[in-house]
Amino acid sequence: xxxxxxxxxxxxxxxxxxxSLNCTYSNSxxxxxxxxxxxxxxxxxxxxxxxxxxxxEDGRFTAQVDKSSKYISLFIRDSQPSDSATYLxxxxxGTYKYIFGTGTRLKVLA
Amino acid sequence: xxxxxxxxxxxxxxxxxxxxxxxxxxxxxxxxxxxRQDPGMGLRLIYYSASEGTTDKxxxxxxxxxxxxxxxxxxxxxxSAAPSQTSVYFCASxxxxxxxxxxxxxxxxxxxxx
Numbered sequence: 480x481x482x483x484x485x486x487x488x489x490x491x492x493x494x495x496x497x498x499s500l501n502c503t504y505s506n507s508x509x510x511x512x513x514x515x516x517x518x519x520x521x522x523x524x525x526x527x528x529x530x531x532x533x534x535x536e537d538g539r540f541t542a543q544v545d546k547s548s549k550y551i552s553l554f555i556r557d558s559q560p561s562d563s564a565t566y567l568x569x570x571x572x573g574t575y576k577y578i579f580g581t582g583t584r585l586k587v588l589a
Numbered sequence: 590x591x592x593x594x595x596x597x598x599x600x601x602x603x604x605x606x607x608x609x610x611x612x613x614x615x616x617x618x619x620x621x622x623x624x625r626q627d628p629g630m631g632l633r634l635i636y637y638s639a640s641e642g643t644t645d646k647x648x649x650x651x652x653x654x655x656x657x658x659x660x661x662x663x664x665x666x667x668x669s670a671a672p673s674q675t676s677v678y679f680c681a682s683x684x685x686x687x688x689x690x691x692x693x694x695x696x697x698x699x700x701x702x703x
Contacts, residue, residue: 487629513691522593522679522694523632567631569692575620575639577692581631 480505485568485580493588498555502568502580505549509570509578512544514553517565517582526566527553558587591615593695595680601701602670610665610698612680620683621663622647622692623655625676632679638663670702 483504492498500514511530515523527542529535529551535542543552551570555562568580593614602608614621619640624632624647634647638657652674654666663682667674680695 515694520697520699522696525691525693528691571692575622575637575645577622577634579632581629 482506482578483568483570483580486583487581489584489586491586491588492558494558494560496558496587498558498562498585498587500553500555500566500568500583500585502551502570503549504551504570504578506570506572506578507546507549508572510573511571512542512551513569513571514540514542515567515569515579516562517567519564523567555585558585560587560589563587593680593682593693595678595695595698597698598696599699601703602667603703604671606670607666607668608670608700609667610678610680610700611662612664612695613662614680614682614693615661616682616684616693617660618682618684618693619660621657622681622683623653623663623665624679624681625649626679626697627676635665635678667700670700672702674700675702676700 485502514527517523529542532546539556541554563586565582565584567582570578596611622637623635636655638644641660678698683692684690
């Protein structure tokens with residue numbers, strides 16, 4: 480079983496839609512959860528960082544962590560064509576080890 | 590403030606050739622990493638360096654060597670390139686591997702081995 484599972488998409492939505500991106504993981508040792516956005520031919524850039532269960536909001540982005548279900552989500556409100564990218568979830572246990580999802584490709588249609 | 594800088598951005602190698610990917614960070618981070626990213630497989634750790642003077646193998650180290658030249662620089666060397674090493678390579682850094690800090694990536698190096 481993979482340590483983290485992420486639907487690869489692609490996910491196509493109209494401009495203005497609410498987007499939900501998700502990852503499930505298997506190891507309860509993970510304590511820190513991140514979402515990265517990766518544009519084509521670019522490196523991943525940090526979007527959201529959370530610790531423990533709950534919600535964290537930053538502008539149009541909300542990260543949600545449910546440690547009891549081992550499930551993390553990223554919500555994008557009022558999606559824009561500039562949000563078209565691949566979104567990677569990442570988990571960290573506090574050691575050198577970071578585990579990354581394979582990424583969900585999102586396309587927001589104008 | 591450049592963050593994590595990698596060179597070269599694109600490279601084509603013939604099988605058997607060697608090359609070194611260079612990485613430097615200006616954030617005074619202790620830990621540095623090399624990952625490769627392949628379609629459907631996500632980011633896989635090749636080598637990491639927890640501090641200057643130390644290096645450790647990651648998930649897929651075969652065919653690679655690394656050097657932590659100083660606190661800023663961490664290079665990745667392919668001694669005898671193989672087509673299976675065609676990939677996108679990312680250098681990354683963090684402040685302290687024990688505190689849950691976020692990891693910051695360079696822009697990537699696209700390598701093709703023919």
